[in-house]
Amino acid sequence: MIEFAMHHAWLVPLLPAVAFVIIVFLTRPWPRLSSAVSIAFMLASFVTAALAAYGVFTDPHFKHHPLIYTVRWFGMQGLNIDVGIYLDPSSAMMIFMVSLVALLVQIYSTGYMKGDPGYSVFFSYLSLFAASMLGMVLSSNLLQMFVFWELVGLCSYLLIGFYSFKISAREAAKKAFITTRVADFGLLLGILAVQIIFGTLNFDELTQMAPNFENYTTAGMMTLIAVLLFIGPVGKSGQFPLHVWLPDAMEGPTPVSALIHAATMVVAGVYLVGRNMFLFAEVESALYLVAVTGAFTAFFAATIAVTQREIKRILAYSTVSQLGYMMLALGVGSLTASFFHLWTHAFFKALMFLAAGSVLHALHHKADVWEMGGLIKKMPITGWTFVIGGLAIAGIPPFAGFWSKDEILLAAYQSGHYFLFLLASITAFLTAFYMWRMIFLAFFGEEKPENHPHESPANMTVPLVVLAVLAAVGGLIGTPSTPLWQQWIYYGHPHHIEPNVIIMLSSIALAAAGIGLAYLLYVRDKEKTNAKDLARRFQPVYKLLYNKYYIDEMYQWFTRVVVDGSARITYLFDIYVVDGIVNGSAAITKGLGSVMRYFQTGKVQTYALVFYMAVLVITVVLAFTDASSSVLVMGGAE
């Protein structure tokens, strides 16, 4: 059974893909059947993934020898492209996590999307989304990964813009697609460069070749490749400065946000960098770029989140921030810490998004946390699971987030990048503060009389409870006393970092301080005068943060002035020069076509004449141009 699952791991992405096809072509008219198909196939996919993961994690052989199955897709001299699966501890962990979260999100959606006219379509998209992500994770080479990577992008576009009657949703979908496409171009260039220089795109071959890359190329070229490859993840994983699409992505239905922010899409970038660690590890400067980008993004997004008011927007910026953590961990060379955080983050972030969805469901899509309050009494399951998520992300032991965040801080500290470590620590404080600001405002304090919240149905709360359990205990497999995670998922050799008690205690202290400050400002102080006072006193800073550093406005300005301006110039060029050439050549082509038609008389005589004329012409031309022509033309004279 386990053997079967491992050797047929391609079923993991294929099953949801089949569900997509079935729903689109067969069951679309019957919403309930469609969701049943979707969930059944997702369940089968999850079971396969779980069995395969179990198989990988019970045999230490796979630590160094990934299970690879490939078939030749197409090939010719110098370019051979395979498709296949690449099953190692990292990808096994990913398929388990992705299929689990996707399954829970689908179950949750049966409640959340109930009665929506696009119910079936929604489930087909969810299936395709999961299939693309799972396919990407299992890819055995860069091109295959790119194909699925783009599919992930397409699905996110479809799902973010799912409420296409809303202008904001359409705009957000376009923004997500275009922003990530810009980044994907860099990635594509990187892949091309890899193919040109190494002559292969297969991970196993590249892993062998990368350490002695001097045989193939220079350090400068290698840096260029790494940087180009990194541009893709910057877009997909919402790193500064291409993070702008991620907060807007919440325009999609909330289950989609959970899927995008937790299990699929955004972690694709982190995974891609992790998968190509063998390239990045060779170039110090590229790795440093990753670390700095990550740390800055983490801090930058956290500061924005402090002032936001909409529940999903706060969560979105927290995602950006947490992704920054993961990148930082990769940048300081710790695949272990990065993927560990990816793993725990998937659970608590999916939990919080789904819980937020439950809140919005109850409050009829009133999103401002300031208008909520005391929800925990009417919505105990949603509220308390959200609290668990909040504890996990803030980094309170023994919840999952603490262990993985500690691992990252430790890795940053040990790598000697003290400034980045400091930035990450401040972010930890900010994270605890803004998360608990949101929780205190929304779930505690006084109830608002105009709200009539009610707990969500079981098909929505059960996934919350499952995720809450995972968010609570998911980190226990990587604690200093039980370092299972560290023994399995690593790059190069396992990290045996001694636990640093000071860092551990200081991170707990920072988290506690953040929660405490939030408590003081938003619970003790009933009228919130201090909070408002602070906002007023630091008006410019507050406005800057509230408006997200005006990055969107900057992009808009850039688009309006530079892009539109140059577009206006090229427009004229297009109208007069390009169109002129195109229309001209089209007219010539058509004209030639109609002129030559007249040779087609329909008369057999003409045809025969042309036939023999051609024979004559060919003979004469050949006779005069061929090497032996002297014999003929000169009448055989030497």
Place this chain on the structure above:
Amino acid sequence: MPFDYSLITTELIVAALGLAVLVLGLIAPENRQKGLGPITVLGLAGALAAAVLMWNVQGELFGGMFVVDKFAYFFKVLFLSAAILVTMGCTQYVSNMGVHGEYYSMMIFAVLGMCVMASAADFITLYLGLELMTISFIILAAVNRTDGRSVEAGMKYLILAGLSSAALLYGLSLVYGMTGTIMIYDTAQLIVAENISPVLILGLAMLVAGLGFKVSVVPFHMWSPDIYQGAPTPVTAFLAVGSKAASFAVLLRLFAAGLNGMAGTWAMLVAVLAALTMVIGNLLAIPQTNIKRMLAYSSIAQAGYILVGLVSANEAGIKGVMFYSFLYVFATMGAFVVVAAVYNKVKSDEIEDYAGLAQRAPLLAAVLTISMLSMAGIPPLAGFVGKFYLFKTVIADYFWLALLGLIMSMISVYYYLRVCLVMYRDEPKENTPIEIPGNIAVVLMVAMLGTIILGIYPGPLSELTNTAAETFFLH
């Protein structure tokens, strides 16, 4: 050495089938004639199975005049597949014509001729197969004897095919005269670049003309639009696929193997002819208003692309020709079966009568679209991969040819998409749906899936063509 009949199993089955159908067609009562279609399909399927099973069997008969190698089997599988598809897809069209026995038996004899051509390793066998095929097609073109255009097509084909046969025969006799042998693989040893005489050049020109006629290479193409348009649609389809592929098989044997020593002389000529064919075929397809005529020009253009594979005359080129010929079966059969199905209902082949086809018969519109996009070479359809393999072989030495091929492919998108536009955008003149019988639906699905699968996953066929191309030079 005893005569090994097993080597000609495929031909024996086809010949027996042809005779049986001919006799059955004469004695079967009028209302049972329809049964000949399924019999033909089953018999050809048997021959196809034999050809597939014998894939690894190799050998020679008649002292090397008839060779059985993977190259030959590949083409036999192709002819038989095409014949099965066209017979299955057009039974209704044939019943409407009211001619059964003659049609089916001639179809089978044409297949027999093609099979002989694929295996022919000497001039006589080659000519025998070619004439068997051609004469069958002449009858087939005129088979709808109540339709004036069909008779006219048959008549024209008779005259012009005779003309081309004369040229071919003359060319063969000149080569024989210079070398003293009719065996293709012996010729290869006798003709080397140093001893090319003017007579050989004249012979070469004659051969190019004779075979160029069959594959409709410009300027020997002029017959094809008239005959494609006038002949009954299934005949046109089979003419476009089978006759062309068989002639390419012969062309490869004759030029890439037999006259390989003269490659320096004919490579440029073939390159120029390929270029001309691509240009004229594509340009003349643009103003057409009749879909069969448009497809005829498109088929001329396709011949130009395939001819590119001959220019390099090496294994890669042969592989390209074989690969493209095979995918061309699916694309062309898909397109022509749609045309026949539409004709059954609408009684017209004019493109404007395809308006709103997407609403009346979504499957027909989809298959026609996919087939045409494949011919245009749009990824991920099979045509893209095929063109890729073909153009790749000349990119080093004849870059201009590859570039021209790309440009012409782009131009071809225009006239293909024009049909799609009519089918999908325009409102239908009448709204009655066009019902698609099961057998036609099967053929359409096979054609469509074949086109898509070969495009997405060309690996297996590519390997097959590789091994087949390897056996080609092993004589």
